Amino acid sequence: MRGPRFLLAALAAGIAAAPSAGQQVARSQGPQSVAVTVYRAPYRGASEAIDLRWLNGYALITEQRRVTIPKGEADIRFEGVSGGILPQSAIVTGLPSGVVEKNQDAWLLSPGSLVDAALGKRVHLRRTLRATGAVREMDAVVRSGPDGAVVIQTSDGVEALRCSGLPETLTYDGVPPRLSPKPTLSVRVRSPRTTSATVTLSYLASDFDWQANYVAELAPDGRTMNLFAWLTLASADDTSFVRADTQAVAGRLNRDNVRARRASAPPLVLRCWPSGTTTSDLEEYQPGAPEEIIVGDVLNNLPQMRAMAPAPPPPPPPPPPPPVMAQQEDLGDLKLYRIPIPVTVAAHSQKQVALLARQGVKVETVYRIELYAGNPTTASPVRRVLKTKNVAAQGLGLPLPSGGIAFFAAGRARLMLLGRGAVEDKAVGEDLELVVGRSEAVAFEVANLSPAGRRTGEWELKATNRRSEPVAFEARLETGGRALVTDSTLGTRLGSPLWAVTLGPGESATLRYTAPQN
C-alpha cells in the first residue's frame, strides 16, 4: 500500500491550492482586564419587564489584552470575545504599528464545513471490520460538496461515504485555515520588530439589558416614603466577564437597526442512493415511529417551563443602606452608573446591585380620575397617585432612570404590597407622579342631566370618600383646550379643566357642568 498512498499524497497536494501559506498568527486567548457598560433595550417601555429569554439591549465591552506581535506581517486573533459581537463596531487601540485591516471570520468549524474545505484535498478513510475489529486506513480525495452526501475517490475508485453498510469515516490531518470554533475577530498588523504590547479592544455586543427596579416603602401616615432602587442587569451572552468594571447607562440612545450576522456552520447531511429492497415495500415491515433523540432541547426548554410557573413572590423589604452602591456621573446627555467594585457579569445571568436609596421622601397622595368632558361615562379608574418633585427639598434631587416600582406599606407586622407601577426617566427638578394603583375606597358616579339629542350635554359628577381619613380628589376633564360652563371653580392640568376637592371621611362632593357632546 505504500506506493499508491505516496502517489495519492503527491497528487492531492498538487490539487490543493495552498491558501496564503506562511501567514503568521499571534493569538490573544483572553483579556487581562475587562470593562462592561450595559445599555437598555432602546424600544422597551418603562413598564415592560426584562425578558431574560430575549434581551434587546446591548453592551460596550472594553478589554485590555497583552499580545506579542511578531516581526513582519501577522494576524492577531482575539479569542474569547463576546458571542454577540457586532464586528463593524470593533476598535483596537494601542498597537505600536498600524492596522492593515480588521477581519471577523464567521465560517465555523463543523462537520459540513470540514468536508467543504476538504473538497479536492487528501483525507483519510478509516474502516473498521465488525468481525475482527481490525482497522484499515486508506487515503482518499473528497470529490463532492457537503450538501447531499460525501463522494470520495480512493485507489479503488469512486465511492459514497457510509452507503456500504460498513463502519467508515473520514479523518483529517488538521483543521483547515479560516475555520474557527467561534466567530473570531482578528487584526492584520505589520511590525518592524517583534514586540509586545497591551492593546485595548472595544466593541458593541448584543444580548444584554438593564433597568432600575424601585422599591418604595410608604410610611403609615402616607406623607413620606423610603425609596430604594436596584440596578438590575442581565446577560444572555455565552461569555462570562470576570471581575469586570461594570457600568450601566441611562437614557435613550439612538441605534441604527443593525443585527450581527449569523455565523455559518453548515451541517453534514449524508444521503445515499435509493436503498429500497425486495421487502421494504411490504406492509408487515412498516417501521415504527422513528426514535426521537433530543439533545440539548431539554435545556433550551427549561426557562420556558420556569416562565410558566406562578409569579414570583413580591421582592423582600429594602435592606438597610447597602455597603456597595452604584455611583452616578454625567456622560454627555446620558447618565452613567458605575459599580464601584469589580463584579463578574456571568453568562446567562441576572445581577442586582444597589442603585440609589433615599429615606423620608416627602409625598402627597391624590386620588385622580381622567375623563372626557363631553362623554364622562367612559373614564379611567380612580387611581391613587403619589406626587412629589425631584428636588433635594423633597428628599430627592437625583436622576431617576426608568424601571418598575413596587409600593409597600411600612410599619405593620406584615409587609403589604400596595401596588406596582413604572418610573420614566426623570431629570432633577421634574415633577414626579407615581401611580400606586386603582382605588375602590374613593367612589365616582356620573349622571346625565340633559335630554338625549342635544348638541351640548349637562353632567353631574359625584365623588365619595369611603376611607376613614380625608383624601384629596381630582378629576381632569379632557376638553382638548375648550372651556366648560359651570358654577364651580376649576383649576387646570395639562391644558384641561381640573376639578379638585378635599373629601373628609364619608363625605361626597358634586360638580355640574355643561360641555359640547363628543
Place this chain on the structure above:
Amino acid sequence: MRHVLLLSLCLAAPSALAAQAAPANLAVTIYNDDLALVQDTRNLDLRAGRTRQEFPGVSGRISPETVTLSGADVGIVEQNFDFDLLSPSKLMEKAVGEEVTLIRTNPATGAETRERAKVLAVNGGVVLQIGPRIEVLRDDGLPVRVVFDGVPENLRPRPTLSVTVDSARGGARPVTLSYLTRGMGWKADYVTLFDEKAGTIDVQGWVTLTNTTGTTFDNADTLLVAGDVSGGNGGYRPIARSLVRAGTEASDREQIGDFYLYPLKERTTIANQQTKQVSFLDVTGAAARRAYVYRNDWLGTAQEPQSAASVLQFSSSRDQGLGDALPAGTVRVYQRDQRGKAQFVGENRIDHTPMGSDISLATGQAFDVKVHPVVEKREKVSSGRWRTTMRYTLSNARSQAVSVDLIQGGLWGDVRIASESEKSVRRSADEALWRVAVPANGSSTVTATFDTRY
C-alpha cells in the same frame, strides 16, 4: 500497481478537459447594494480550435448570464453553467447501464470478494445484474461497497461555469473572466470620539465589506464604489435625516460617473463569511458641537415632558471639517467618562454625503433637557377656523445653559401664527422653529397661538 494506474487516471481525468489554472490576477469591484463585479484573469494554455474550459472557484452566487470571457485570439462558442451537483444518488443514476465494482465483506471473517456488476435501474432501490443473475443491492442487509470507475463529466461538487472557446492559435495567454455576483457588499462605519469641552471630534472611517458568496477571493485587487447601481429601482426608502445642508465641494477622491471610488491600498484576501474592515479616513480635532432639537408633530398635548433629541453637529468641509466625501454608513459616537474611558453614547446613519456638507446627527434623547408641549386653549373663531394656544415648557437640569431648537410641525399650508412669545422662523410650510435659550438648572416657556383651518 493496477490501482495506482487507475487512480492516477481518475485524478487526471477532469484536467484533461480544462486547464484548471488558479487565478493569476483577481480584481473585485464592490458596490453598496449587495453586488460586486469580479474580473478573474487566469493563464490558460489553449489548444488551437475548440476546447472546453472550466472555471472552478468562481463566486457561489454568480449571475451566470453576466459572464464574459476575453483573451487574445479567443472566441466564445458557448457558455454553460452546470448546477447538477455530485451526490451518491446522482452518481448511481448516471451509472445506469454502466458497470461498477462490488466489494462484499464477509461479516464473520472480514474477507473481501470483488465482482463486477451492471446497474440496471435506480428506482426506489438499485437493481444490479451480476453475470447471469439479477440482484437488488444490499437486499440481505450485508455490507457491500459499490466502487464506481469515475465521476461523470457533468456532475460537479459545486455549481461550475464552463466556457467552450474557439482559439485561433495554440499557446498560453491570459484570459479574463468577468461576472457580477450577489453576496458581497460594503458600507462605511465611523468611530467618532466627541470631546464636548473642546468642541472637537476625532473621526476614524472604516469601510466594512462582507462576503457571503460561499467563495474566498484570494489576494484580490479591491475597489469600492460609493453608489447604488440598481438603476433607481427598489422603491422608496427612508432618507437618513442627518444631512442638513448638502455640500458643494469636490473631493480629491477618484470618481467614475456619479460615484466616488475607494480603492484599497493593497491586495487583500476576502474570505468566505468574513467581515473585513479597512481604514479610509482618520481626522483629529474637527470642530463639532452639541445641539438639542425637539419636534412636536401636531398641535397636541404630551402627558409628560418629552426628552429633546441630542444632536451632534459637524461639517464635512475641507476647513474645520472632515475634509472628505463620506460614503453612507453608520456613525457611532463615543465620549469619555470621568475616568477617561470612552463610552458609547449613540449612533445614527448617514447617506452618501458630499464634501462641504453640514451634518446633524441625532445620537439619542437628552436625559436632562426636556420639552413639555400643552394645548392651553382651543377656540372656534368661525365655521372651519380655530385658534389654538400652545404652551411649551423647556427644562434643563444640566449645569450649563443650552439652546433648544423647538419645532412645531403639522402646520400644513395655511396655518398662521397669530401671536407668539418670541419670534419664530417658518422653516417650511409645515414647520415653525424657535431657538430657545434655557438657563442652567432652569426652564423657559414659549407660547404661541395658531390660527388653523379644520
